[in-house]
Amino acid sequence: MADSDLITAFSFEAGDPKFSCLGDAAILLQWRGAETAERSSQIASAFHQISGSRIPGVLAAVPGFTSLAVHFDPLLLTAAELADQLQQLLQNEAVPSQQETRTVCIPVSFAAADAEDLYDVAEQAQMSVEQLTALFTETEFRVRIIGFTPGFPYMTGLPESLHLPRRATPRVRVPAGSVAIAGGLAGIYPSESPGGWHLIGRTSFPLFDPLADPVCQLAPGDCVRFIDQTNVRSREGSL
Amino acid sequence: MKPARLQILRGGLQTTVQATPRLEYRHLGVAPGGAADCVSFHQANLLAGNAEHLAVLEMTLLGDEIAWPDGAVIAVTGADMRPELLLPDASAFALPQGRPVVLPCGSVTRFGAAVSGCRSIVAVAGGIDVPVVLGSRSTLIRSCLGGYSGRALQAGDELQFRLPAAICGLSRYFAPDWYVRPETLPRTSPQPLRCLSGAAWSGLSQGDAGTFLSQPFRVRTESDRMGARLEGPRLQLHRAGEQTSEPTTPGTVQLLPDGSPLLLLADAAPTGGYPQIAHVITADLPVAAQLSPGDSIEFQMVQLHEAELEIRRQQQGQRRMSSMIRLMHKACSAAAGQ
Numbered sequence: 001m002a003d004s005d006l007i008t009a010f011s012f013e014a015g016d017p018k019f020s021c022l023g024d025a026a027i028l029l030q031w032r033g034a035e036t037a038e039r040s041s042q043i044a045s046a047f048h049q050i051s052g053s054r055i056p057g058v059l060a061a062v063p064g065f066t067s068l069a070v071h072f073d074p075l076l077l078t079a080a081e082l083a084d085q086l087q088q089l090l091q092n093e094a095v096p097s098q099q100e101t102r103t104v105c106i107p108v109s110f111a112a113a114d115a116e117d118l119y120d121v122a123e124q125a126q127m128s129v130e131q132l133t134a135l136f137t138e139t140e141f142r143v144r145i146i147g148f149t150p151g152f153p154y155m156t157g158l159p160e161s162l163h164l165p166r167r168a169t170p171r172v173r174v175p176a177g178s179v180a181i182a183g184g185l186a187g188i189y190p191s192e193s194p195g196g197w198h199l200i201g202r203t204s205f206p207l208f209d210p211l212a213d214p215v216c217q218l219a220p221g222d223c224v225r226f227i228d229q230t231n232v233r234s235r236e237g238s239l
Numbered sequence: 240m241k242p243a244r245l246q247i248l249r250g251g252l253q254t255t256v257q258a259t260p261r262l263e264y265r266h267l268g269v270a271p272g273g274a275a276d277c278v279s280f281h282q283a284n285l286l287a288g289n290a291e292h293l294a295v296l297e298m299t300l301l302g303d304e305i306a307w308p309d310g311a312v313i314a315v316t317g318a319d320m321r322p323e324l325l326l327p328d329a330s331a332f333a334l335p336q337g338r339p340v341v342l343p344c345g346s347v348t349r350f351g352a353a354v355s356g357c358r359s360i361v362a363v364a365g366g367i368d369v370p371v372v373l374g375s376r377s378t379l380i381r382s383c384l385g386g387y388s389g390r391a392l393q394a395g396d397e398l399q400f401r402l403p404a405a406i407c408g409l410s411r412y413f414a415p416d417w418y419v420r421p422e423t424l425p426r427t428s429p430q431p432l433r434c435l436s437g438a439a440w441s442g443l444s445q446g447d448a449g450t451f452l453s454q455p456f457r458v459r460t461e462s463d464r465m466g467a468r469l470e471g472p473r474l475q476l477h478r479a480g481e482q483t484s485e486p487t488t489p490g491t492v493q494l495l496p497d498g499s500p501l502l503l504l505a506d507a508a509p510t511g512g513y514p515q516i517a518h519v520i521t522a523d524l525p526v527a528a529q530l531s532p533g534d535s536i537e538f539q540m541v542q543l544h545e546a547e548l549e550i551r552r553q554q555q556g557q558r559r560m561s562s563m564i565r566l567m568h569k570a571c572s573a574a575a576g577q
Binding site: 145 | 265435437521543546551
């Protein structure tokens with residue numbers, strides 16, 4: 001097909017990760033392998049290595065589910081130069097990162113007023129609300145990426161019985177702090193925004209504050225456990 | 240430096256304070272943002288006598304009416320909104336664009352609807368003074384972050400800027416007769432937007448790939464700083480990939496489920512789940528930022544080295560222009576000193 005010469009740019013197809021161009025101001029690193037937990041830790045470790053490397057001209061590293069983008073200033077270096085430097089950097093990876101996995105506990109209220117879709121979800125999953133909340137709080141979630149809006153964590157680990165397609169009609173306004181699920185994922189809306197996920201709880205845990213340090217409380221690789229504080233909330237009025 | 244203010248008398252369609260993008264927070268879901276058309280942004284600042292990155296006003300499609308009680312030196316670039324200047328003595332005339340303009344105390348500027356381009360930049364000598372949030376003064380409307388209270392300006396808003404001492408207390412209107420020719424500023428052009436292939440490009444059939452590169456697309460009204468929604472021939476991927484959230488960049492062309500392309504602009508989220516068929520090159524992003532609803536655009540595929548060459552060529556052109564502007568400023572102040 002004629003577009004073979006339109007698939008521009010260099011790419012190191014053979015390696016793992018595979019390098020390709022994300023436009024002319026970013027390089028995309030894509031890892032092979034279907035085993036998601038392993039791939040996720042490879043991406044997280046490359047993210048830390050590249051962000052810590054201070055390669056001149058590199059502006060940001062951004063993880064996705066299966067890839068990592070390295071944004072750069074095309075006036076300071078070319079994609080090919082950067083790809084060389086990144087390859088060298090990632091080869092030095094010999095030392096496995098000793099970083100311990102953090103577990104962050106997030107209080108959540110499943111009170112009816114805080115969980116608009118809880119009953120619907122329970123019905124669709126053919127379980128009681130109590131079973132659903134117990135299952136949810138027993139689960140260990142893993143933050144894969146932060147995206148969509150500032151501080152929104154995409155978390156994997158949702159039990160298969162709770163995998164549901166997104167709502168047919170997205171809500172125009174999802175309240176800040178909403179704990180939500182869609183597909184195989186769980187997430188938390190840090191601020192009010194539109195959204196198509198099912199809302200099953202609410203938290204007052206501060207996820208993103210531009211004036212705080214760090215600005216974002218969760219990072220890719222973190223483990224998350226939800227703690228049921230429904231009754232605490234209803235007794236004290238607020239969480 | 241003396242604190243000075245400007246007052247919004249009538250708000251435009253969407254006027255925000257914009258400056259540099261937020262580069263370091265993309266892994267936390269923060270859109271880069273910043274002035275959508277960075278060439279007009281840099282030029283407006285240089286013309287106003289500023290460093291090229293100070294905070295400016297970015298007006299969209301319909302501009303504002305602004306009062307300048309303390310006077311100012313401003314420069315307007317980008318979209319042509321046929322701005323008018325009303326002087327304290329009640330005389331009114333067209334506000335010259337593409338050059339520094341001295342506004343005496345009590346002037347009013349009135350911007351109308353854009354007759355070409357989409358976004359007008361108004362730079363003010365001294366720069367608009369809003370707090371730096373996450374390393375930038377730019378407004379990110381969707382996240383209520385930065386700029387003036389994280390939102391678009393409305394009638395009644397009052398913004399501060401630091402009037403350089405040299406131009407305090409000016410009582411007389413002045414604009415030099417030199418200016419940057421509008422043709423040198425990016426605007427909607429009949430030339431196609433140049434792009435590189437994206438990860439999902441090979442998932443298009445040969446016919447659809449050919450369609451994307453030969454048929455015009457129209458910019459829909461639902462477009463904003465996050466992206467330009469396009470309509471035209473519907474495209475289809477014969478290989479539907481995994482729909483996971485992956486990194487994007489301003490310029491990325493995503494294919495929406497209904498088969499229409501979405502061209503991401505400055506305020507797009509750093510990751511997205513739609514297949515990416517192409518990426519508009521960095522050198523053409525200022526042109527993309529000036530697309531208005533109803534405009535027709537075409538895409539052209541180029542090689543990476545052409546994109547690399549083009550951004551360097553553009554940078555050289557801007558350097559030449561900024562030295563010219565600095566020289567003209569010097570000549571002006573020398574003349575004023577005599």
